[in-house]
Amino acid sequence: xxxxxxILVKLNDAGLQLNNKWLVKGVSLQVEKGKIVTLIGPNGxxxxxxxxxxLGIYKKINGSVEKYTHKVGYVxxxxxxxxxxxxxxxxxxxxxxxxNKETIDEALSLTGVIHLKDKNLGDLSGGEFxxxxxxxxxxxxxxxxxxxxxxxxxxxxxxxxxxxLIKKISDELSCGILLISHDLHTVMTATDHxxxxxGHVCCSGSPMDVAKNNEYKALFGEQASQILSRYEHKHDHIxxxxxxxxxx
Amino acid sequence: xxxxxxxRALVAGIGIAFVTGPLGCFxxxxxxxxxxxxxxxxxxxxxxLAFTMEFNIALSVFIISxxxxxxxxxxxxxxxxxxxxxLGLLAHSSLAVGLVVIGFLTFIRFDIMGLLFGDILAVSxxxxxxxxxxxxxxxxxxxxxxxxxxxxxxxxxLAEAEGLNPDRAKAIFTILMAAIIAxxxxxxxxxxxxxxxxxxAAMARNLSSSPQSMVIYSIVGxxxxxxxxxxxxxxxxxSSGPSIITxxxxxxxxxxxxxxQSIKLKN
Numbered sequence: 001x002x003x004x005x006x007i008l009v010k011l012n013d014a015g016l017q018l019n020n021k022w023l024v025k026g027v028s029l030q031v032e033k034g035k036i037v038t039l040i041g042p043n044g045x046x047x048x049x050x051x052x053x054x055l056g057i058y059k060k061i062n063g064s065v066e067k068y069t070h071k072v073g074y075v076x077x078x079x080x081x082x083x084x085x086x087x088x089x090x091x092x093x094x095x096x097x098x099x100n101k102e103t104i105d106e107a108l109s110l111t112g113v114i115h116l117k118d119k120n121l122g123d124l125s126g127g128e129f130x131x132x133x134x135x136x137x138x139x140x141x142x143x144x145x146x147x148x149x150x151x152x153x154x155x156x157x158x159x160x161x162x163x164x165l166i167k168k169i170s171d172e173l174s175c176g177i178l179l180i181s182h183d184l185h186t187v188m189t190a191t192d193h194x195x196x197x198x199g200h201v202c203c204s205g206s207p208m209d210v211a212k213n214n215e216y217k218a219l220f221g222e223q224a225s226q227i228l229s230r231y232e233h234k235h236d237h238i239x240x241x242x243x244x245x246x247x248x
Numbered sequence: 249x250x251x252x253x254x255x256r257a258l259v260a261g262i263g264i265a266f267v268t269g270p271l272g273c274f275x276x277x278x279x280x281x282x283x284x285x286x287x288x289x290x291x292x293x294x295x296x297l298a299f300t301m302e303f304n305i306a307l308s309v310f311i312i313s314x315x316x317x318x319x320x321x322x323x324x325x326x327x328x329x330x331x332x333x334x335l336g337l338l339a340h341s342s343l344a345v346g347l348v349v350i351g352f353l354t355f356i357r358f359d360i361m362g363l364l365f366g367d368i369l370a371v372s373x374x375x376x377x378x379x380x381x382x383x384x385x386x387x388x389x390x391x392x393x394x395x396x397x398x399x400x401x402x403x404x405x406l407a408e409a410e411g412l413n414p415d416r417a418k419a420i421f422t423i424l425m426a427a428i429i430a431x432x433x434x435x436x437x438x439x440x441x442x443x444x445x446x447x448x449a450a451m452a453r454n455l456s457s458s459p460q461s462m463v464i465y466s467i468v469g470x471x472x473x474x475x476x477x478x479x480x481x482x483x484x485x486x487s488s489g490p491s492i493i494t495x496x497x498x499x500x501x502x503x504x505x506x507x508x509q510s511i512k513l514k515n
Contacts, residue, residue: 052405052409055405055408055409056408056409057405057408057409070411072409072410072411073410074405074406074409074410076403076405076406076409079403079406080403081402081403082277082279082401082402084276084277084279084453085277085401085402085459086453086456086457086458086459086461086462087402087458087459088457088458090458091458091459091460092402095398095399095402095406095407096395096399096406096407096410096412097410098395120457140410146409
């Protein structure tokens with residue numbers, strides 16, 4: 001499997017420890033061309049950390065990351081930009097790669113913010129900025145897209161349209177996508193593979209498999225798995241406050 | 249043509265302004281003004297070293313400033329002191345050590361005022377060569393690292409995630425800072441070099457809406473400051489450094505009116 005040419009990034013038992021506390025531990029997953037892998041889990045479960053590990057932002061990690069592409073597009077969950085910089089949307093689009101005007105316009109049109117092209121980045125609303133972030137990430141036609149809650153703050157209709165766009169991009173560019181989302185509906189319909197995190201990998205598999213899983217139910221509540229058949233299995237561990245996993 | 253000291257000073261100042269323009273923008277964007285100050289203060293030590301070892305001033309200032317930058321990075325890793333305290337510690341102690349060393353070198357006559365505040369009479373033809381060749385090298389290097397440096401200034405994680413190697417760009421930029429201080433010390437003086445970096449760039453920020461336009465305004469502001477400052481210096485027999493910086497300040501004040509206008513337009 002590891003020599004598979006379709007693999008873009010692969011985490012082998014990867015984890016990150018900060019001040020003697022595990023942020024996330026023992027994550028193994030892989031993103032392949034044309035596939036969408038979604039990370040779900042409660043707040044503080046290590047989703048963003050896992051995404052950053054996959055991107056190679058953290059240097060001192062446990063386990064290993066194998067990255068097979070340099071064409072990466074990233075939409076971070078939080079982005080703090082210092083407004084001492086004069087920066088228009090157009091300048092932001094070419095931040096990490098030089099692009100021609102047509103490519104920029106096309107990407108901004110796809111996410112519906114072409115009219116904001118000459119606006120100052122600091123003057124945008126949260127939802128508008130989110131659309132610009134997504135446009136920037138897709139404009140460079142990456143092989144790997146890492147989207148950390150890409151539609152936060154986007155209005156309801158826009159949210160659906162953007163998820164459709166993400167799915168379309170994955171098909172058209174046949175790029176691999178590592179997606180972090182709280183929208184379980186989207187996760188269940190558009191994703192090829194789900195990884196449920198809670199400081200470690202609780203369960204993973206196809207959306208249906210995961211939804212059947214008891215740990216998933218425990219994390220997201222019975223409602224989230226209403227659509228499923230009753231499949232039961234026993235919890236074999238509990239989580240301590242330090243992020244440790246204890247066997248029962 | 250370069251026989252006239254004033255022409256030499258003018259050519260030197262113009263060369264410096266071309267380099268401080270873009271570097272100054274990064275100093276503002278990355279909040280490095282006190283870092284620049286610290287490197288500049290340590291330059292005095294470099295100058296004394298140059299005199300004792302009969303060494304080129306620009307080169308020895310460059311070496312000492314780079315060394316101080318390295319020490320700073322090590323101290324940041326090894327102590328729990330905040331960054332500004334470390335900067336203050338290095339700035340003042342290196343300045344003090346430099347002055348003490350000067351006290352011991354009684355056999356050499358130092359023009360301390362010239363060192364601190366710049367001296368247009370001191371610019372030689374050799375200095376012109378250093379400024380223009382060194383300046384061109386600095387600008388070329390900056391152009392080479394522009395993308396990763398700028399991207400990581402906007403957001404470090406984006407730059408790192410998308411494979412731009414921001415750490416290397418940052419390290420190279422530190423060296424460029426030491427280099428600009430080394431080539432401009434004679435002209436502006438070590439106490440005022442940071443002013444030459446920051447004030448034209450600050451003026452440019454008031455006038456610009458994109459990073460590129462800020463760099464251009466910053467260069468233009470620097471050029472005007474040098475030309476106005478040097479003529480004033482000649483006319484009133486003032487030190488060249490303070491004259492240039494005062495001219496830059498006046499341009500900055502003028503640029504404030506532009507902001508006032510645009511705020512009015514917005515409302």
